[in-house]
Each structure stands twice: as structure tokens, then as C-alpha cells.
Amino acid sequence: MSELPPLPYGRQTIEDDDIAAVVRVLRSPFLTQGPEVRRFEDRLCEVTGAKYAVAVANGTAALHLACLAAGVRAGDVGVTSTITFVASANAIRYAGGAARFADVDSDTGLIALGSLEEQVAACEREGRSPRVIIPVDLTGAVADLPRVRAIAKRTGALVVEDAAHSLGATYTSDEGTHRAASCAHADMAILSFHPVKHVTTGEGGAITTNDESLFRELLDLRTHGITKDPAKLEQNDGPWYYEQRTLGFNYRITDVQCALGLSQLAKLDRFVARRREIAARYDAAFAGRGDRVRPLAVPAGVRSAYHLYVVRIVAHEGEPLESVRARRKALYLHLAEKRIFAQVHYIPVHTQPDFRRAGMSGDALPGADAYYASCLSLPMFAGMSDEDVDRVVAAVTEAV
Numbered sequence: 001m002s003e004l005p006p007l008p009y010g011r012q013t014i015e016d017d018d019i020a021a022v023v024r025v026l027r028s029p030f031l032t033q034g035p036e037v038r039r040f041e042d043r044l045c046e047v048t049g050a051k052y053a054v055a056v057a058n059g060t061a062a063l064h065l066a067c068l069a070a071g072v073r074a075g076d077v078g079v080t081s082t083i084t085f086v087a088s089a090n091a092i093r094y095a096g097g098a099a100r101f102a103d104v105d106s107d108t109g110l111i112a113l114g115s116l117e118e119q120v121a122a123c124e125r126e127g128r129s130p131r132v133i134i135p136v137d138l139t140g141a142v143a144d145l146p147r148v149r150a151i152a153k154r155t156g157a158l159v160v161e162d163a164a165h166s167l168g169a170t171y172t173s174d175e176g177t178h179r180a181a182s183c184a185h186a187d188m189a190i191l192s193f194h195p196v197k198h199v200t201t202g203e204g205g206a207i208t209t210n211d212e213s214l215f216r217e218l219l220d221l222r223t224h225g226i227t228k229d230p231a232k233l234e235q236n237d238g239p240w241y242y243e244q245r246t247l248g249f250n251y252r253i254t255d256v257q258c259a260l261g262l263s264q265l266a267k268l269d270r271f272v273a274r275r276r277e278i279a280a281r282y283d284a285a286f287a288g289r290g291d292r293v294r295p296l297a298v299p300a301g302v303r304s305a306y307h308l309y310v311v312r313i314v315a316h317e318g319e320p321l322e323s324v325r326a327r328r329k330a331l332y333l334h335l336a337e338k339r340i341f342a343q344v345h346y347i348p349v350h351t352q353p354d355f356r357r358a359g360m361s362g363d364a365l366p367g368a369d370a371y372y373a374s375c376l377s378l379p380m381f382a383g384m385s386d387e388d389v390d391r392v393v394a395a396v397t398e399a400v
């Protein structure tokens with residue numbers, strides 16, 4: 001029997017029309033700073049429902065600019081959840097601030113509001129209210145943005161939703177149903193178009209917002225802090241004239257990438273629908289195994305976009321975390337032997353050596369410890385067949 005193909009935890013879906021869209025731009029006069037960027041941004045507004053979008057080089061750059069626009073400077077503090085990709089916390093540090101970490105609810109992996117309130121109170125006691133709070137829509141389920149926003153308002157922080165996992169997800173509030181990255185309950189949201197995310201531009205990211213002044217600032221920061229807007233110039237020497245008004249960056253995305261992004265965005269509904277089908281197939285298969293493995297819980301009112309499909313090893317009564325962690329590792333290794341490449345999302349950021357050395361590790365976060373010890377991301381991408389899913393289920397069932 002020939003060897004089964006490898007199944008990664010995530011992978012892009014590129015089709016012929018995506019390739020044709022890229023080739024069209026390669027034959028056009030503009031490879032960057034042309035019309036595709038603006039088109040992609042307009043489409044992002046339609047897809048998320050946000051008023052403004054600024055496309056940038058990657059999701060990390062989007063987080064960096066969002067922190068700067070939120071006013072994070074040297075000596076400031078920002079709070080995020082410890083179960084996230086390091087970029088959510090690094091962005092606060094790039095802007096000169098210190099990162100503080102809130103715990104997660106171990107059933108959902110999403111930011112725990114009680115812990116967030118404690119971290120905010122601790123910042124206030126130290127005389128530096130957080131400038132920014134970055135809730136993370138882990139795996140594609142939207143964090144409790146209405147309540148995060150209420151906490152942020154009380155302390156005077158802006159909310160930056162890390163929606164890198166949740167493009168296409170929805171959540172509900174007292175006012176109705178909202179889309180991830182719509183900024184209905186956030187000042188800004190960030191997206192990533194890395195190949196494992198729902199739609200890809202190779203590398204790429206974006207910030208969405210409903211606030212015009214944040215939007216203008218983000219545009220300036222994306223291009224060196226340079227403006228040509230006559231209304232903003234301190235003097236005007238002629239039609240070539242521009243001014244650098246603040247220290248910005250070259251965080252531009254190219255037209256080549258945005259052409260791919262536009263082509264991909266047209267498929268977002270189909271991709272997300274397929275991810276939900278795969279999640280339902282996994283859910284049904286694991287329903288009878290609730291004593292061994294359990295899918296990550298999705299909060300009521302949230303429709304996940306399933307960037308990831310996480311299962312948790314169920315701990316026995318009184319089982320120490322080391323033992324759960326060992327069983328998770330055994331499952332990971334068993335899957336790898338079958339050429340199924342699961343992944344762990346994420347190692348709690350506050351335990352990373354660099355954060356420890358920077359004095360940002362803070363207190364023990366037991367929800368995150370329990371989550372981290374037991375989580376495993378199984379393959380989840382729009383191009384998976386039902387047979388692929390069944391192959392993963394069979395391998396997991398065998399191992400547990």
C-alpha cells in the first residue's frame with residue numbers, strides 16, 4: 001500500500017482563478033501602490049461590515065500599528081490573553097509598552113473576564129491604566145467583546161480585537177448579531193492572511209475600524225508616517241512635496257498579494273461553510289468519546305469560523321496536569337506516525353523565556369495551564385475531504 005499523504009493542521013486552498021488573478025497583476029503597470037490594495041480594503045469592509053480597512057504586510061504589523069494608533073507608548077501597559085500567538089503580546093512591546101496577561105476559560109480558551117478585571121485593577125493600583133486590551137478570537141470563536149469593551153471603557157483603554165482566527169464568524173449581543181472584525185464592540189480589529197488562515201495573500205494582514213481618525217493615523221503609519229495631504233502639511237513647496245509627520249514604517253502590502261486576497265475573499269463563505277461541515281463531522285465522531293477527548297467548547301451565541309479545530313484530552317478525577325500533558329504528547333506522536341500533523345495552539349505566552357526575562361510573566365494562570373496541558377489542534381482546512389476527516393478520527397480514536 002502506498003504511503004498516505006500528509007495531513008497538516010492547516011493549509012491554503014489555491015485555485016486556478018486565484019493564480020490567474022495574480023498573473024493579471026504581474027502583467028499590469030503596478031506591482032505595489034496600485035489599485036488592487038484599495039479594492040481589497042473595500043472588499044474587507046463589505047465582508048466584515050467595518051467602515052474602514054487598512055491592509056498591511058502581515059497580521060503582526062497590523063497589531064503593531066493598532067497598538068500605536070491606540071496610543072501605546074514607552075511606559076504604558078497593554079493586556080492580552082496568554083493563550084494566543086506571541087504576536088498579540090509582542091505588538092504591545094514593539095510600541096514600547098509592557099504586556100500583561102489575562103487567564104483564559106479552560107473550556108473555551110477565550111479570555112476570562114474575571115481575570116481581565118483583576119489585571120486591569122492591578123494596572124490601576126500601579127498607577128498605569130492599560131492603554132489597550134487585545135481579546136483574541138481563539139480558533140475562530142469570538143471573545144466576549146461586549147463585556148471586554150465594558151471593562152475597557154471603565155479603565156479608559158481601547159479594544160483591539162485579534163480576529164486573525166475569526167474572519168467569517170459571528171457573535172450576538174443584546175443588540176443583535178455581529179460579524180467578527182466589524183468593530184461593533186472594538187475600536188479596531190486585526191486580520192491575518194497567512195496561508196493557514198481562512199483566506200490568504202501569502203503574507204498579509206489588515207486593521208478594520210469604524211473610527212475615521214484612527215483610520216487616517218493607520219494609513220500614515222503604514223507608509224513611513226509620510227503624508228501628501230495638503231490639509232496636513234506644515235508648509236508646501238510644490239506638487240512633489242510631502243512631510244514625515246510621525247515615525248512610521250513600510251508596512252505596505254503589494255498589489256500582487258491583494259489580487260490574490262480579492263480572489264480568495266470571494267470564496268470566504270464557501271471556505272467557512274466547509275470548515276463548519278468538517279467541525280460538525282469531528283463533533284459527531286467524538287460525541288461518544290466524551291470521557292476521553294472533548295471538542296473545545298464554543299460560547300452560546302457564537303458561530304465559529306473554525307480556523308482551528310481543537311480537542312482537549314479529558315483529565316481523570318484528580319489527574320495531575322503532567323499526566324494530561326503526557327497523554328496529549330502520546331496522541332500527538334501517534335498521529336504524526338500516521339502522517340497526521342497536529343499542532344498545539346498555544347504555549348501560554350507568559351511562560352516564554354523572553355517574556356520571563358522581560359519581567360512580564362506575572363502571576364500563575366491556572367485556566368491557561370489546564371488548557372495548554374490538554375489541547376491539540378487536529379487538521380482543519382477547507383480542502384479536506386470527508387475521508388481525510390475520517391482518517392483523523394480513526395487515528396485519534398485508536399490512540400485514546
Ligand SMILES: *Cc1c(COP(=O)(O)O)cnc(C)c1O
Binds near residue numbers: 059191193
Ligand atoms: C496569525 C496570527 C497573527 C498574525 O500573524 P501574521 O503571521 O503576522 O499574519 C496574530 N494573532 C494570532 C492569534 C494569529 O493566529
